[in-house]
Amino acid sequence: MPPERRRRLVTVTPASTVVERVAVLLSAGVVPASAWRHIAESEPPGPVREVTFAVATEAVTGMPISEALAAALGGRPFARAPDGPRHELDWRQVACAWFVAERSGAPLADCLRTFVAGLRAAEAARRDVEVALSGPRSTGRIVLALPPVGLLFSMGMGFDTAGVLVGTPVGWGCLAVGAGLVALARAWNARLVRGATPEGPVPGLRLELLAVAVSGGASWDSGLALVRSALEMLPSADADGSGVAAEDGAERDCLEVLDLSRRAGAPAGELLRATARERRLRSAADSQSAAARLGSTLMLPLGLCVLPAFLVVAVVPLVVSLVSSTTASW
Numbered sequence: 180m181p182p183e184r185r186r187r188l189v190t191v192t193p194a195s196t197v198v199e200r201v202a203v204l205l206s207a208g209v210v211p212a213s214a215w216r217h218i219a220e221s222e223p224p225g226p227v228r229e230v231t232f233a234v235a236t237e238a239v240t241g242m243p244i245s246e247a248l249a250a251a252l253g254g255r256p257f258a259r260a261p262d263g264p265r266h267e268l269d270w271r272q273v274a275c276a277w278f279v280a281e282r283s284g285a286p287l288a289d290c291l292r293t294f295v296a297g298l299r300a301a302e303a304a305r306r307d308v309e310v311a312l313s314g315p316r317s318t319g320r321i322v323l324a325l326p327p328v329g330l331l332f333s334m335g336m337g338f339d340t341a342g343v344l345v346g347t348p349v350g351w352g353c354l355a356v357g358a359g360l361v362a363l364a365r366a367w368n369a370r371l372v373r374g375a376t377p378e379g380p381v382p383g384l385r386l387e388l389l390a391v392a393v394s395g396g397a398s399w400d401s402g403l404a405l406v407r408s409a410l411e412m413l414p415s416a417d418a419d420g421s422g423v424a425a426e427d428g429a430e431r432d433c434l435e436v437l438d439l440s441r442r443a444g445a446p447a448g449e450l451l452r453a454t455a456r457e458r459r460l461r462s463a464a465d466s467q468s469a470a471a472r473l474g475s476t477l478m479l480p481l482g483l484c485v486l487p488a489f490l491v492v493a494v495v496p497l498v499v500s501l502v503s504s505t506t507a508s509w
Contacts, residue, residue, distance in 0.1 A: 191260050192227045194269035195298035202291035211287070212238035226256040226263075230270065245278035249412055265305075265378075268413070269298060272380055275409040279388050282405055285395030294387060297455060301381045304463035308377055308470045326357055326485070329493030340496040349499055357492035364484035371476055375469040380413065382462035383455030385429040386436065390451035399437050399447070406433075432458075 197218055204214035212235055219231035230251045237247035252270055257263035276294045280287050333340045344350035381387070388409055392402030436454050440447035 190223075191225060191257070191262075191266055192222060193298075193302060194266065194273050195295045195302060197222075197227060197231065198273050198291050198298070199295045202288045202295065205288040205291070211244050215244070226260050226266070229256045243278075243281055245274050245281055245412075248274040248277065268380060271413050272298070272384060274412050275384070275388060276391060278409045278412065279391045279405055280395065283392045283395030283397040283402065285391050290391045290394065293452065294391065297381045297383065297387050297459065300456070300459045300463075301377075304459070304466060305377055307463065308375070308466045314474065326361060326488045326492040329489050330496075333493050333497045340493065340500055343496040343499045344492070347499070350496055353491045353495050357488045360484045360488035360491070364480040364488070367480040367484065368477060371473060371480075375466070375473045377462065377466040381459070383432075383458035385410065385433055386451045386455035386458065389433050390448045390455070393451070394448045403430075403433065 200218055201211075201214050204217060205211065209217070215231050215238060216235035219228055219235050222228040222231060230248070233251035233254075234244060234247045237250065238244055242250075248270065252267060252274065255267070257266045257270075260266060273294070276290065277287075279285070280290045330340060330344075342350075344354050385406055388406045389402050392405050393399065397405060432454060433451070436450045437447055439445070440450050
């Protein structure tokens with residue numbers, strides 16, 4: 180089996196699973212550098228093993244874990260892994276959480292466990308959406324096969340549709356138009372599926388990071404500044420959404436929760452985590468609704484692109500062949 184094929188078949192351990200194991204080892208009294216080394220030794224060959232070994236090696240020299248993790252991810256170890264961008268983003272979020280915990284003095288094991296809960300909730304939402312999308316995706320693939328199937332069917336009936344397509348100006352025009360319509364349908368389908376697939380960081384990430392900061396005793400202002408610094412470890416497009424509006428909304432959520440905590444005298448950390456859970460539930464519901472709507476929106480490429488391509492590639496050459504054979508018989 181070629182190396183590239185073997186690489187695609189490698190199962191990548193989710194970041195949440197690895198980090199939860201690290202949290203268990205830390206709770207048992209294992210120092211962070213040794214915890215990462217033990218995790219690396221238990222991982223099968225692959226990008227996760229590379230990342231954890233790199234973190235363990237740098238941590239022994241005294242480098243902070245968050246910096247070691249960011250440096251390991253800088254080499255893009257997940258570039259060839261299945262769903263690599265998502266795995267890399269999850270690991271960068273782990274680096275953000277570790278960064279905040281290190282600098283705020285928060286208990287690492289407890290903070291990692293609560294952060295892992297957010298990662299697992301986001302993973303569960305993605306899996307639910309993937310299941311919901313499997314039917315529409317299969318429908319899209321089957322529909323895109325209509326033009327070539329129609330062509331083969333007309334050839335099986337004894338008509339020289341292939342000769343018309345490759346040997347006449349009318350056929351060349353039909354091929355060009357049909358190929359263009361199929362390409363447009365494929366691109367349209369892919370865009371619709373991408374729009375229904377959840378992307379970006381864990382919903383409520385800023386709230387979770389601020390909860391980590393305040394649990395370590397950081398003041399609200401310093402906690403907010405620490406979270407802003409941590410989010411710089413993410414790609415700019417994923418800092419906490421996909422634009423300035425999303426960034427402003429996340430900051431506003433934090434300020435509203437902190438204001439509620441001040442007025443009510445309630446623990447800010449618990450309120451922040453409760454709001455983050457609510458954001459995740461809302462995001463999961465929105466993603467599932469988008470996946471449910473995809474079954475009907477995929478009919479647009481079918482009606483506007485695929486069916487006309489079927490007519491152009493299969494029906495028009497058939498008519499031309501039929502007319503030509505009838506004229507020749509006269």
